[in-house]
Amino acid sequence: MREVLDQWNFVIAAYALGIGGTLAMVAWSWISMRRAEARREEARKK
Amino acid sequence: MHAFANPKRFLSLARWLTPLLLVSGLLLAGAALLYGLLWAPAERLQGDSVRILFLHVPTAWLAMGGWSAIAISSLVELVWRHPLASLAARASAVPGAVFTAICLATGSLWGRPAWGTWWVWDGRLTSMLVLLFLYFGYIALAQAVDREGASSRIPAIFGLVGAINIPIIHYSVIWWNSLHQPPSITAGKSAMSPEFLIPLLVATFGFSLIFGGVVLARMRALLAEIQAEARLRRKALGDSASRGRGVTA
Numbered sequence: 001m002r003e004v005l006d007q008w009n010f011v012i013a014a015y016a017l018g019i020g021g022t023l024a025m026v027a028w029s030w031i032s033m034r035r036a037e038a039r040r041e042e043a044r045k046k
Numbered sequence: 047m048h049a050f051a052n053p054k055r056f057l058s059l060a061r062w063l064t065p066l067l068l069v070s071g072l073l074l075a076g077a078a079l080l081y082g083l084l085w086a087p088a089e090r091l092q093g094d095s096v097r098i099l100f101l102h103v104p105t106a107w108l109a110m111g112g113w114s115a116i117a118i119s120s121l122v123e124l125v126w127r128h129p130l131a132s133l134a135a136r137a138s139a140v141p142g143a144v145f146t147a148i149c150l151a152t153g154s155l156w157g158r159p160a161w162g163t164w165w166v167w168d169g170r171l172t173s174m175l176v177l178l179f180l181y182f183g184y185i186a187l188a189q190a191v192d193r194e195g196a197s198s199r200i201p202a203i204f205g206l207v208g209a210i211n212i213p214i215i216h217y218s219v220i221w222w223n224s225l226h227q228p229p230s231i232t233a234g235k236s237a238m239s240p241e242f243l244i245p246l247l248v249a250t251f252g253f254s255l256i257f258g259g260v261v262l263a264r265m266r267a268l269l270a271e272i273q274a275e276a277r278l279r280r281k282a283l284g285d286s287a288s289r290g291r292g293v294t295a
Contacts, residue, residue, distance in 0.1 A: 007094040007159045014155040015083060018101040018148050022075070022256060025144045026068055029263040033064075036270035043277040 053269055056130055064262040071255030075104075078249035087241060098156040100246055104253040105149040109177060110212050112142020112257070113205075116184065117212075120205035123198070130265070132198045135205055136188050137264030141257050143181035150174055161225050169218030170226040173211060180208045 082100035089096035119135035122128045153171070154164045165171065188201045219228045230237045238246070 005159050010155045010159050011083070011094055011097045014098045014101055014152040015079065017151050017155070018105065019079065021144055021148050022253075025141060025260060026072070026256060029140070029260045029267070030068070033263040033267040033270070036267040036274070040270040040274040040277070043274040043281075046278070046281060 053130065053273075057266065057269070060262045060266055064259055064266065067255045067259030067262065071252045071257075071259055073252070075249055075252030075256060078245045078252055081245045082249070086245065089242075092160055095156055095159045096242075098152050099242065100249045102149060102152040102156055103246060104250040105145040105152065106174070107250060108253055108257050109142060109146035109149050109174070110215055111254075112138050112145060113177060113180065113208060113212055115261070116142065116205040117209035120202035123202045124206070130269075132202065133265045133268045134261065135202065136268060137261045139181055139185050139188065140264060141260040143178065143185065145253075145257070146174065146178045146181060150178060157225070163225075166225050168224040168226065169222040170215065170224050173215040173218050177211055177215060180211060184208065 079100055082097045086097055086100070088094045115138040116135045119131045119138065123131035123135065150171075153174075157166075158164050184201060184204055187204055190196070191198060191200055218224065219226050236243050
């Protein structure tokens, strides 16, 4: 018997994973950069 | 290239380039993905699952591009001792690993409706999985080297040796039998119709800008951490020296 798959489920899962992963990476890299630069400024002031 | 070896010069460039690359990349990739999801036509044989192409192919190219960047930066570090080359290699590892993971996951989600299986242990899929493990190994090694204060040449050598996997990934679909299709786009030629090719190239350009923006952000973070640590160490040394003078006086 041939299995019937709704291709849109796979497309939506792939887009959610790809977009979510990319946005999470961009947010993490931006926030960690700002935190590290703030720590450097703090160290300069000490 | 040596003109940008100076961290001050690098920072003056990276300060405005980082947000520019990230914002323009997100806009371009977002527009191409929206087109792929809503307006791209279904393919004759693969139906709607072909829309995964606009995510899968750019992330696959950038997964390989990320390790190529690590290998080139490692070579520059080993040969010319360029002060920012080690940072560039380390900064390329996380976005490279994330794009490899997205490529593998979207490929699996495309394989299920197209091939009838989530995974096969063929040359292309296996060599991409090896690339993901190489990224994990590189990240762990770079962190261990920082923690233990060992030579930064160790991850650089690992980065160069790992580059052997890149031509294996590229030629795997030619060398071995595979469910994975051979490349549709080669230098100057494409077997794709423009309605797929143009948004695919736009998505690839957008994801490349995001990759570049993340690499710059990681480089700035690593550089700031090194500078903060050096500053605190100098301060601690200065304090202990003045205490020492106080005791002897």
